[in-house]
């Protein structure tokens with residue numbers, strides 16, 4: 290286990306202690322804001338280090354104000370990917386339509402951000418790390434709330450007591466499982482699976498995404514910049530989540546290869562790259578919907594509580610806004626009142642953004658020939674429209690002011 294040492298450790302004795310599980314997007318953002326509100330914060334992350342690079346994520350609407358208040362907006366503007374074009378292709382590889390990305394995503398040119406996930410996590414981590422204790426290469430083993438706090442045992446062997454614990458450990462959250470039971474109860478499967486990985490950019494693509502579709506299948510090449518690599522996405526309709534494949538990378542490769550076996554365009558080369566990819570990411574496309582986000586002294590934030598699926602492009606923004614609202618709700622309140630205030634202030638924003646799947650993303654992956662034809666007609670119309678002015682859902686929450694602790 291590696292750890293960082295917060296410079297203000299000597300002041301932590303009288304402060305309320307919070308353990309956050311997960312050092313992705315929601316975890317470091319929550320750690321930053323809880324620290325600003327006077328809490329002593331520890332983050333436990335199962336990976337041995339913060340991971341750089343990664344697929345691109347969006348920061349939009351209200352979430353932009355969160356990162357502005359954290360002082361990292363200029364850094365994220367420098368990391369902005371500036372995707373310039375989406376080109377949609379038919380089964381034979383011919384062009385259907387070429388449009389500006391914001392026309393589909395509802396983003397606003399010059400305002401909203403798209404950055405590599407690793408650039409976002411690095412900026413969030415750097416903003417708070419001097420005042421937060423980070424434990425890498427470790428995770429929560431057990432949680433016991435029977436006393437006056439939460440007794441935590443760690444996989445690496447330690448045992449400590451915290452006033453509160455927050456699960457920011459992503460879509461397949463272990464904290465959620467410990468607290469509320471199996472994922473199946475809260476996972477709303479959206480009928481698709483996807484495989485993502487990187488391969489060499491032998492296509493001459495730059496700042497653009499190309500997507501090939503047949504009914505129920507999509508293959509995309511996403512050139513984030515002028516780099517040597519492209520991100521690939523192979524998305525396909527599947528009636529039930531393929532549970533057997535989730536823990537078996539070879540089964541994932543085999544499933545994807547069989548679904549795309551007769552596909553044209555650049556897909557044969559993508560399947561060849563898939564065989565050797567060392568960064569394969571395979572999952573079901575789904576949302577997490579929960580009736581409550583906390584139980585006792587333990588709460589959830591980000592994908593763990595309300596993953597909206599990548600079809601909305603709002604996962605990172607919900608994680609950032611949720612982290613800010615949770616920290617603000619706990620300031621000056623005990624855990625019960627604070628967690629209730631968090632849900633009360635944030636749930637409507639989460640719900641309206643989870644409902645955006647029909648607006649953009651899902652329409653990109655039609656499952657029938659008729660739906661694909663309708664989508665293509667829509668794309669041809671969109672290609673003639675003026676740039677997007679943003680979706681109301683992205684800004685449907687106004688952040689309360691931050692009041693520093695005195």
Ligand SMILES: Cc1cc2nc3c(=O)[nH]c(=O)nc-3n(C[C@H](O)[C@H](O)[C@H](O)COP(=O)(O)OP(=O)(O)OC[C@H]3O[C@@H](n4cnc5c(N)ncnc54)[C@H](O)[C@@H]3O)c2cc1C
Nearest residue numbers: 311312313314315335346347428458459591592602604605
């Ligand atoms: C292929 C893909 C494309 C996406 N595209 C977009 C997009 O365009 N726009 C967008 O906004 N979002 C996108 N997302 C979603 C986005 O990445 C997430 O919604 C967002 O990162 C949520 O942040 P989080 O902190 O809640 O969870 P995560 O970012 O998943 O972070 C969870 C962290 O918890 C750690 N962890 C997990 N289990 C444990 C454990 N037991 N103990 C300790 N640590 C643990 C993990 O290592 C990780 O660091 C995409 C996701 C995928 C997979």
